[in-house]
Amino acid sequence: MKHVITTRRRVIALLLATLPLGMAPARADVILSANDNHTTVEGGKSVGALHPKPDNVSVIDMAQDHPRLRATIDVPFSDIGPPMAVAVAPDESFAIVTSSTRADATAPDRAVPDDRVSVIDLRSNPPQLVQQLHAGAGATTVRIAPGGKVALVVNRLAGTISVFSIEDRRLVPAGTFALDNPKALPAGLGFSHDGSIAMVSRAGDNKISVLHVNGTQLSLDPRPLTTGIAPDTLDVNAAGTLAAVTNIGRGDGDTDSVSLIDLTANPPRTIDTAAVPNGPEGVRFSPDGQYVAVNSLNGTIQPPGTPFHHQGGVLTLFALGTTPPHALATAGTRLRKVAEASVGGWSQGIAFSRDGRVILVQNMRDHTISVFRWQDGRLTAEPPLAMPGGPASIQTPWP
Numbered sequence: 001m002k003h004v005i006t007t008r009r010r011v012i013a014l015l016l017a018t019l020p021l022g023m024a025p026a027r028a029d030v031i032l033s034a035n036d037n038h039t040t041v042e043g044g045k046s047v048g049a050l051h052p053k054p055d056n057v058s059v060i061d062m063a064q065d066h067p068r069l070r071a072t073i074d075v076p077f078s079d080i081g082p083p084m085a086v087a088v089a090p091d092e093s094f095a096i097v098t099s100s101t102r103a104d105a106t107a108p109d110r111a112v113p114d115d116r117v118s119v120i121d122l123r124s125n126p127p128q129l130v131q132q133l134h135a136g137a138g139a140t141t142v143r144i145a146p147g148g149k150v151a152l153v154v155n156r157l158a159g160t161i162s163v164f165s166i167e168d169r170r171l172v173p174a175g176t177f178a179l180d181n182p183k184a185l186p187a188g189l190g191f192s193h194d195g196s197i198a199m200v201s202r203a204g205d206n207k208i209s210v211l212h213v214n215g216t217q218l219s220l221d222p223r224p225l226t227t228g229i230a231p232d233t234l235d236v237n238a239a240g241t242l243a244a245v246t247n248i249g250r251g252d253g254d255t256d257s258v259s260l261i262d263l264t265a266n267p268p269r270t271i272d273t274a275a276v277p278n279g280p281e282g283v284r285f286s287p288d289g290q291y292v293a294v295n296s297l298n299g300t301i302q303p304p305g306t307p308f309h310h311q312g313g314v315l316t317l318f319a320l321g322t323t324p325p326h327a328l329a330t331a332g333t334r335l336r337k338v339a340e341a342s343v344g345g346w347s348q349g350i351a352f353s354r355d356g357r358v359i360l361v362q363n364m365r366d367h368t369i370s371v372f373r374w375q376d377g378r379l380t381a382e383p384p385l386a387m388p389g390g391p392a393s394i395q396t397p398w399p
Contacts, residue, residue: 029062030070030122031351031396032095033362033369034086035389036079038103039111041301041346041365046080048111052103056389057086057095057120059127060360060369062353067360067371071126072388076102076116079364079392081140081156082188082201082233083282083349086395088122089144094130094169095120095395098139098153113137113157117164119171131170135162141188146195146240150174150216154186154200161186161200163216174216181205187232192263193240197221199261199268201231201245208234208245208261210268227259227270235292236263237285238399242320242333244292246280247273253308256280258294258318260335274335277314282350282361287398292318292335293350295361300345313347315361315372316340317379341379343370349394362391369394 038052054074061070076099077085087096102114117139119131136155144151144166151171153162159182164171179186185204191197191213198211198218206229210221228247236243243261258280260272279297286293294316299308318335344363347370351360359379361370368384369391 029354030092031060031062031067031360031394032086032088033058033060033387033391034075034077034097034393035387036077036364036392037389039079039101039390044302044306046111048103048107048109050109052108053389055099057097058387059122060385062358066382067358067369067385069385073120073127073129075118075120075129076114077393078102078111078114079348079390080111081138083362083393084141084143084188084233084235084395085393087142087144087151088395088397089148089169090397092397093121093123095122096142096144096151096171098135098142100138100140100156115139115155117142117153117162117171119169121169133164133171133173136160136176141234143189143191143198145191145213146193150195150213152189152198154189156185156187158182159184159186161189161211161218163218165216177211177218179209180220188234188245190234190236190243191240192236197263197268199234199236199243199263201234203230203232203248206230221267223267225261225268225270227261228257228273231259233281233283235283235285236399237289238287239289242285242289244283244285246276246283246294248279248281251279253278253299253302256296258283258292258335260292260333262332271332272334274318274337276316278308281348284350284352285399286352286356287354288356290320291338291356292320293352293359294318295343295347295350297347300347300365311345312342313344313363314340315343315347315350315359315370315379317374338377339379341372341381344368344384346390348392351394351396354396354398360385360394362394364390364392367391
């Protein structure tokens with residue numbers, strides 16, 4: 001009997017291993033990385049790559065002891081904009097990917113604005129591109145609202161937000177919302193816990209907008225928030241009560257910052273700001289909401305020999321603490337730096353594993369993803385993951 005039970009277990013394990021993504025057990029623990037092959041850096045500036053390979057999206061399997069690539073498919077994508085140009089449905093059934101620039105067909109060493117939005121069916125094995133629509137010029141950050149019925153796409157160059165309803169894992173255009181300044185350069189976006197408000201960072205005019213959300217209808221709150229110069233990437237914790245936003249400054253080598261926003265306050269407000277190395281790109285809350293990770297370029301795209309050039313970027317980890325009750329400033333949550341580590345060049349997005357013990361950091365220059373084990377207050381580097389392009393946006397199905 002013992003032999004029969006063991007054999008059955010082996011057969012079941014074999015069958016589960018061969019199931020398509022959509023038929024796999026719940027909580028498959030996959031992370032999506034979007035990879036840009038048409039952009040490079042010359043003289044400290046992003047330019048088009050000569051005769052590029054197709055951009056693509058990779059599915060990273062986190063169920064193993066060390067992350068590994070499960071599949072890669074060609075999908076339009078661009079690193080220009082916050083590293084949040086991917087959204088994954090909580091049930092891992094589909095993903096949305098945006099593209100802010102594309103290779104110029106008439107000049108292979110140049111990139112031009114793009115507006116494509118792609119939907120990937122993650123239930124297929126391998127995953128398949130099943131839908132492609134258009135948003136606005138410079139389509140970048142994409143987020144699915146709580147409840148899963150609406151998706152918003154930030155159009156950086158157009159100064160607008162594209163609104164889509166979600167029906168049977170497909171997008172249906174539902175309108176375009178224009179901000180009050182066409183040169184606002186909207187970038188990051190995140191929802192409150194109930195989806196009634198969305199925060200939009202505006203790098204062009206140095207503020208954060210609060211959008212009131214009613215289904216597919218948006219309206220602009222008259223009170224903006226102030227965080228720092230050129231607020232960019234924005235993330236919201238799993239509870240939907242706090243937002244963190246990077247302030248990328250002027251890109252001139254000075255120390256920059258990350259700010260914390262209280263979404264439960266009425267009205268929402270900035271409650272803390274902490275210094276980080278130059279050029280903070282990625283920002284991410286840990287799944288348990290106890291930490292905020294920030295990834296900074298640290299001059300890695302500056303030409304060698306210039307005063308602000310460094311070989312590696314910097315991952316900074318902050319713990320979320322409580323302001324002492326006797327503090328003279330507004331009481332609330334604050335950022336406290338607890339760890340940092342060196343990463344690759346032109347570093348981009350950040351992702352935590354579902355249990356928060358593994359941290360991934362994308363390195364656009366090196367075509368790798370740095371892997372860290374976070375345990376006992378220490379970041380331990382593990383072998384990096386080679387990628388089929390410059391990884392520049394990353395997303396998990398868990399917050």
